[in-house]
Amino acid sequence: MDPILNVVVRSLCVYLFMVIAIRLFGKNQLSQLNAGDVVLLLLISNAVQNAMVGPDTSLQGGLVAALVLFIANFIVKRLMFSNQKFESFLEDNPVILVKDGVVDQEALNKVKISKDELEEAIREHGVDGIKNVKLSILEVDGNISVISEDEKDKQTHYSRIKRKNKRKYH
Template identity: 85%
Template sequence: MNPILDVVVRSLCVYLFMVVAIRLFGKNQLSQLNAGDVVLLLLISNAVQNAMVGQDTSLQGGLIAALVLFAANFILKRLMFSNRSFETFMEENPVILVKDGNIDEKALNTVKITKDELEEAIREHGVERIEDVRLSILEVDGNISVVSEDNQTKQTHYSRIKRKNKRKYQ
């Protein structure tokens, strides 16, 4: 087989395997990186490097592998954008954690968030008490959105903070 074609096929196979593996093991598994997750990422990248480029350790082989990964990711995103059922398969739906000041314990358990972690996220949004939260949602990207109400002015506030360490769940 042509060496360039070999790198292309190998890279596509590794990409598809990683997409399926992340989906099976919880697609947001890598959204909050702790020390174990960083080690896992480093080991996975090292493990699949040779599988992608095979014997071709040249600059050309590495650039072709990277180009194939970018193209595969671009195509995957386009498929998700154009096909709702595929998008639903690839991404979880948002999960309501708090509604009108009441915590949904079942939802917390499902997404593996402790009450302390929820309270921390709510405080990050400038809300002191869960009772003041009108709506709190774990978004598909792992961030938590909070809609609160100021008790004195009865004015609703919405905040969504992009967290450096996003929450992971299955």
């Protein structure tokens, strides 16, 4: 087999394996990145690098593998955009955590978020407490959005903060 085609096929196989593995083992494996998770990511990248390029350690082989990964990712994103079933396979729906100041404990249990973590996220949004939350949602990207109501002005405030430590669920 042609060495370039060999790198292309190997890279596609590794990409598909990683997408399926992340889905099967839960996206929360990539959410709260602690030291152990960073080490795991580094080891996985090192392990699959050889699987992608095989004996071809040339610059050309590395660039072809990177190009294949970019193209595969582009195609997956396009498929997610155009095919609802494919998107729902790769990403879950947002989950309502708080509605009108009432915590949905069942939802918290499902997404494995403690009440302390929820309260921390609400404080990060500048809201006094759960009782002042109109709506709090765990978004598909692992961030928690909070909509609150100002008691003085009866004005609704929406805030969404990109968290350093994202939490995703499966």
